[in-house]
Amino acid sequence: MKSRAFPDIVRFVIVPSLFLVCLFLGKPAQSQGGENMEKKFLKPVSLKDVEISDRFWAPRQETLRKVTIPHLFKMLEKAGNINNFRLARDKAHEGYSGPYWMDSDLYKAIEAAAYVLAKHPDPDLEKQLDDIISLISSAQLPDGYLNTYFEVVEPDKRWTNLMACHEMYCAGHLFEAAVAYYEATGKRNLLDVAVRFADHIDSIFGEGKRLGYCGHPEIELALVKLWKATGEKRYFDLARFFILKRGSKYFAQEHNIPLDQYDGRNVQDDVPIKEQKEIVGHAVRAGYLMAGAVDVGRETNDDELLQAVLRIWRNATQKRMFITGGIGSSSANEGFTTDYDLPNLTAYQETCASCAMVFWAHRLALLYGDSQFVDVMERALYNGALAGISLSGDHFFYVNPLESKGGYKREEWFGCACCPPNIARLIASLGNYIYAQSDDGIWVNLYVQGKANIELGGKKVGLEVVGDYPWDGHMIFFLHPSESFEFSLYLRVPGWCRGAEVRVNGKKEENPRIEKGYIVLRRAWKEGDKVEIDLPMPVEKMVAHPEVKDDLGKIALQRGPLVYCFEEQDQNAPLNYIYLSLDSDFKPKWEKDLLGGIVALDGEGMACEGVEWKEQLYQAVNPRMKKVKVRAIPYYAWDNREPGAMKVWMPLYPSAIWQK
């Protein structure tokens, strides 16, 4: 009947309290980034003081140096990014190539090359960069303005469309490149260009000047770097202005959009950051903005700002992040949608967005000295970001799905080529992310065989690190202090690890002090002291929160920091018909000739022929199945052979019987 009330429906959805026996699995909860986290203000250890000599990252950096960097500049010439500067230098007004932000791709490549130069002096490369820098400088206008799009195409429209035109975004990448090149070579050629442009921007925008900020955040964190490199406080003040003014709905004003019709979320201009509750909009923009906000909050001790950043962080990492550490669920906005909307086949997870997660997480890790932030940084680095580049170093993913039906593969370049130089600069600068220091000690965030030289209270400490991470969890540290003295060694216990053990000079520490996810070893360290940490790396079967509908009934494999995937070519049945069981036993196996050397995970799955659905709505099932050997490989390594089907999240038997 139509007009009756529905008292029944009300009654039967009332959930009587059930006695729920819940079991807690896993290691004790870490602090969850609550509102009143103690700050540690760690300082980074520069890549200049770090050597990498492992068999995971060192070969990648070598490929980067030999293949990727030349490839980047070749493609930047071919695509017109470099030529745009020639056009600007020559005051041409025709011939511009590509989107608004072409300059930034060149700047990021220079930044990547600068990190390479910092560790590997190379006169040829330096000469090539100097020539390009000279070209860039020649395109800068007398007032300091520098943007080839506006100089060539729309000279009268400078700063009129901050929302879409990426002027400050390009400036930011110029500043980052300039600082990197200055720190690598000591040369001010690009830094001077940056300073002139920064001064120009600072003459227009800021407190008491024009309101405005960039549609694509980036300049904020870059201005902080420029301030630190030059000591010019105005740059920091401008960064702070951009951070704190954001959310003023400036873009509505710029584009004459009535406020009641304005949704600024995609460019993070809906509310001031301090009022923001969720991570919203375009994922790369969101990540860069948050990184800049941590910088500003840290320097000004702005707890209101930092608490907002932590609130947004929790939303991002607890509800909107892929298991690979990447972000961005939808291609529609290259960004966020709703909580727990984490599709696999259509995961956007832009390579740049995984880089942004590394930048953001690293800043929080340094500020709070809490390993939960490194957990996310490590996850994004080893998985979401690293998948962005081929093992050969010259092919790239822009979009990183967690599942492919086959046919999706890396490209050598893109019409919008933001990702290739971004992953390049991240890998080249890896040395910056491994260690940190505080007044009282040395912090080990990532485990990478190599060396470090750290100055601690005027004394020097050499660290020698041996181990095969991420393939093995046994790492050895030899300490070489310039003299024996007391300090703390903070060894991170990764969030994925249960049962970590530590030994000092062969003797097991029975109850080591653990603070915020770090084992803290404090003593007077002397030359040759040996510290070993054992991080057991069983193959873990991961499940996603039940609200993540796309992962329901599925598991993903993880071992150590590496998330695994299944490529069809490694299987003995069509990938779509393979499922796993919670009882499936997976064994790690080192395969030196496979995909540059990997630990593959070999185990047993079931292959099910599926249930055919014709017109029935219900049918009885009795699926036929057989056991099959299955193999998983690290997610970062997928699509380095013939393109084929791939899955990170594997259906558990018997969910496979629902295949159509």
Added chain:
Amino acid sequence: MKSRAFPDIVRFVIVPSLFLVCLFLGKPAQSQGGENMEKKFLKPVSLKDVEISDRFWAPRQETLRKVTIPHLFKMLEKAGNINNFRLARDKAHEGYSGPYWMDSDLYKAIEAAAYVLAKHPDPDLEKQLDDIISLISSAQLPDGYLNTYFEVVEPDKRWTNLMACHEMYCAGHLFEAAVAYYEATGKRNLLDVAVRFADHIDSIFGEGKRLGYCGHPEIELALVKLWKATGEKRYFDLARFFILKRGSKYFAQEHNIPLDQYDGRNVQDDVPIKEQKEIVGHAVRAGYLMAGAVDVGRETNDDELLQAVLRIWRNATQKRMFITGGIGSSSANEGFTTDYDLPNLTAYQETCASCAMVFWAHRLALLYGDSQFVDVMERALYNGALAGISLSGDHFFYVNPLESKGGYKREEWFGCACCPPNIARLIASLGNYIYAQSDDGIWVNLYVQGKANIELGGKKVGLEVVGDYPWDGHMIFFLHPSESFEFSLYLRVPGWCRGAEVRVNGKKEENPRIEKGYIVLRRAWKEGDKVEIDLPMPVEKMVAHPEVKDDLGKIALQRGPLVYCFEEQDQNAPLNYIYLSLDSDFKPKWEKDLLGGIVALDGEGMACEGVEWKEQLYQAVNPRMKKVKVRAIPYYAWDNREPGAMKVWMPLYPSAIWQK
């Protein structure tokens, strides 16, 4: 980047053709109700010629006679349905009780009582009915109009709100009751009332007269019954008028709604039936309308109409029907939503809607002689509909969820009491649904121990049926033709059955002819011939089509025609923590003292303590679990003990680990 195109996303969702080895499970596909189905024009066999003596239905009919019928009239007096007629008789204009359609509940109760009387002459009950009929008659106006709401409350508003006020709906139930009482007793007292009212309606509505039809279909099928009982062809023509005119958007006109703002779907007034593609709107209305449309299509051989009905049928049964045969997904409209939206906890599945499915399916089964329609009829009858009434006969469900968290229970009556007399009239008239006949033979649609006497081409055939259906699939038929003659015996092979076997006089038929789901045994039958059919009844694990999101990762148990459910009180762990496996072995066990005697299904499940979710988005799992004995009972029998949690669809291990 914001403004790039997304060619990549296009490429990677292109699904390369995969070699899919699909396995067909189950019996060969039946005809799916295609466009050009052959019509068989079967005739029903009246309940007057049928005896029911089994241990499933016979006790239910006895309870109905002894408990339900008296309960109905007691409640109809208490709720004011009967008194409304006194008010109308007395020309009162105050004191009316209940919604517009109060009259219909009384008519349905009379109809139910008439079916009881047809088999069990009972002078006291007949006297009670005659008194009520006398009262009804006294409330009829001189022009034949009869509706206590309008007579008492809004005498000037007759036929002004066909959409909402149910005048014709009430008239339809009057006609059905009148025909049933006339056929049961030979008395015309109520039939005369019906004829006067039908003539009155026919004087107003119809071709060349007023356009209009009822917001709640029902009168259409009732007018067809009235035509058959009286021979008055005008009644059929009026039914046809209502069927064919429906979709003219009359209600928009009646309520002065601009056509571009009118959505007539809930009352099936959006498009003419012949153009309708899906089953839409209020479920009971849709089912009654379709039943009437089959009647009209059959009598006029209107293939365009019948093809539309079959198209709507396929949509209903292949995409919008619960496994219990019921319909209506949402309480919001008591009706349909979208394809495959079949929620369990909030399933509406009104008892009346399951009755409507029986009425509709029965008419299609008679028209086409195809067992697929009986499959749905049987499913709705034994499950969705039968659950509507308690074993005690005096409590009722209006809403029939497929899952309860506990606390939901049957009521003795409702403010809108359409369901109690509806399930009563269905059970009382069960004899009408068991057999059918064609010129060439006898059709067995339902298997019910008892007898039938069927006249075939002037000769008589007595059928004696022995068996314990639905608990057992072995049925024996003894034939008693008045003389030996040739005819066909059509034995339905239920859609749930694989491996049916048939024996004639002890000899197995090796390759019996099968037509449209019936085994056809044609020969010259003689006195005492014995036919046995064996319908194996293993416990089947049913899955729903993968688009039914609410059933994904779940199975339901079915044995024979009965869908089973799990009540918490039969389990050894909280229901919410129990899951099944595809390997779980269930054994049927006859429990004579449980729930009036049932075959329970005993098996083994797993009880899992679940995974606790705090703030994590991903975690490693290693759920603890233990085997537990579990028991399922027929769905119709649930909530006949203390109210508790219930589930039809049980999660399969390991999906249970996603519990929150």
